[in-house]
Amino acid sequence: MPIAVETFFLSPDAPGTLQAQVQQMIAEGILSGRFHAGEKLPSSRRLAAHLGVSRITVTLAYTELVANDYLSARGRSGYYVSDTAPVPPVYSPQPRNADRVDWSHALVQRFTGGDTPVKPKDWRSFRYPFIYGQTDPTLFDHANWRQCAMRALGQKDFAALTDDYNDRDDPLLVEYIARHTLPRRGISARPEEILITLGAQNALWLTSRMLLNQRRQAVIEDPSYPAQRDLLTHSGCRLMPVRVDADGLPPEAIPEGTEVIFTTPSHQCPTTATMPLARRQALLARARTLDALVIEDDYEFEMAFLARPSPALKSLDEDGRVIYVGSFSKSLFPGLRLGYMVGSEPFIREARALRAAMLRHPPGHIQRTAAYFLSLGHYDSQIRRMSQALHDRRREMEQAISTQGLTIAGRGVYGGSSLWMQTPEGVDSGRLAARLLDESVYIEPGAPFFAGPERPRGYYRLGYSSIPTARISEGIARIAAAGRALL
Structure with a gap:
């Protein structure tokens, strides 16, 4: 089976010449086991066009790999992974000392064994x-992201790169979220009401730690994001799954005694149901009756390519009971792990203190790079x-x-x-x-x-x-x- 050209990509910050980068990329694919003996590589012309390099660069890399027995050339047929290509050595180190700790007794809580599916690394x-x-x-806009990262490394941004933010976040990033991102969702917020997080998952963890304990009852959508359900289960609260319908979470099904409601109204996860405006208003009314807080996860609102999305639940909130969670990890790339949450100032102040106790703050360089990428128009x-x-x-x-x-x-x-x-x-x-x-x-x-x-x-x-x-x-x-x- 031929190897798909889409599986090849060059890292924008990789060292060495382009020929060396192409050569290393293919060799690593073989050594890691992704490319198997006998599989055909893309033609030099096609791979060069895909990577945006010259054809001679790819040809020279292929030739060097043939010389090193990673590849074999078959006449007019093309290049294939060699049957005698090097394989990584099997390394199974033996422990120097026996582990005599009874971990079943030592661990007072366990966090493995949840429902979150494991996606294949390959x-x-x-x-x-x-x-x-x-x-x-x-x-993905590799070139402009790299330029923004380089700018964030400059002398002008030395403080943003090196300082301990502790009780604050990058002011440029917070300003962009307050002046551009949130107004698109109908939300108005001051900097004191915004907290930068390591993605939406970190925001949900902070929220659960602050609002839930064994005496409190929370509602979660069913079906829902497995990692979120695992997270809430660890809080020890009475967790009540409520089955969603074609319009998302039905407010009338939320049981008495509920104090915190977790919902994804704009794009229910995983059914993709969108909650209509009338139901959003009914959900807020139900929360008001229960005196409950609502955690709105608005994780994919940017991907509204069919029609303009409905206003966020937070924009309809007149009581300050909705805590809004957003993320750049879905719209930029998941490895970024950068999100934010918006809530009343007393809540954000406590969330900031809890965040500082666990991880201080998201890295300043990442915040500043994202701020440049957003503010310079590359994000849009x-x-x-x-x-x-x-x-x-x-x-x-x-x-x-x-x-x-x-x-x-x-x-x-x-x-x-x-x-x-x-x-x-x-x-x-x-x-x-x-x-x-x-x-x-x-x-x-x-x-x-x-x-x-x-x-x-x-x-x-x-x-x-x-x-x-x-x-x-x-x-x-x-x-x-x-x-x-x-x-």
């Missing part, structure tokens, strides 16, 4: 990666580019799904980057996902998103942020064929 090697929440390197340009690509992929997805007779269980009203799917009657999505691995197709089974022992097993999620448009139709066809084979 997902880029899949030909049809319907994976959610990962970045397509062809859409990237969002427009991503939105167009996602719109094209969404159209291709829906057409292929219709052609193959598959069932969409949920689609975002305004866009997004995934579809919530339902299998044919009697087909377990876990078995379907396992069968598709042999077809180089990756999908996410839906069972882990549900709470309780009796979890529906007929749902799965298809992300389209990282799969090329040209491969969607064939990937959907393989999913349909595998589903029919399991009937």
Whole structure:
């Protein structure tokens, strides 16, 4: 099977000449086991065009790899991973001393064994990666991000790079969020009401630590993000899953005694349901009746390429009971781990103190780099580019799904980057996902998103942020064929 050209990309800050970088990239792919003996590499012309380098650069790298026995050249056929390519040595160090600690007794709490699915580290090697929440390197603005990072390293920003912020955040980043990001969601906030976090997950952790204990009751959507459910379970609160419908979380189903409500109204995770304005108002009224706080996770509002999104729940809040959580990790790249939350000043003051006790603050250089990327207009340009690509992929997805007779269980009203799917009657999505691995197709089974022992097993999620448009139709066809084979 030929190796997809999309699996190759050069790091913008990698050392050495372009030829050395291409050579190292391929050698590392072989040594890591991603590229197997006998697999065909892209032609030098195609790889050069994909990487944005000259063809001679790729040709020289291939020639050097042939000389070192990583690759073999087969006449007019092209270049292949050599059958005698070097392999990494097997290294299994033995412990010097026996571990005599009884960890079952020493650990007073455990955080492993939750529901959060483990995504494959080699997902880029899949030909049809319907994976959610990962970045397509062809859409990311490497050049301008690198320029912003270099600017943040300059003498002018020495304090932002080196100072201990402790009880504050980068003022440029906070100002951008207050003056540009939040107004787009109808939210007005002062700097004292904004806290920078290490992504949305960090914001949710801080919130749960401050608002929940064993005596309090919280509501979470069902299905929901597994890591969030694990996080709330660790808080020891009475956790009440409430099944969502086509419009998201139903306010009337929230039980008496609830003190904190976690919701994703703009883009429910994972069903993608969008909560209508009337239900948002009803949810706020229900929270007021219960005197409950509402945690609004607005994780993907930028991906509204079909229509203008509804105002955030926070923008409708007249009581100060909504705590708003946003993230740049979804719109820029997940490894950034940069988010923010907005709430009343007393809440943010305590959240800042708790954050300082755990990690002080997100790195100043990362904050300043993001501030430049946002304020110089690169972020908006990237969002427009991503939105167009996602719109094209969404159209291709829906057409292929219709052609193959598959069932969409949920689609975002305004866009997004995934579809919530339902299998044919009697087909377990876990078995379907396992069968598709042999077809180089990756999908996410839906069972882990549900709470309780009796979890529906007929749902799965298809992300389209990282799969090329040209491969969607064939990937959907393989999913349909595998589903029919399991009937």
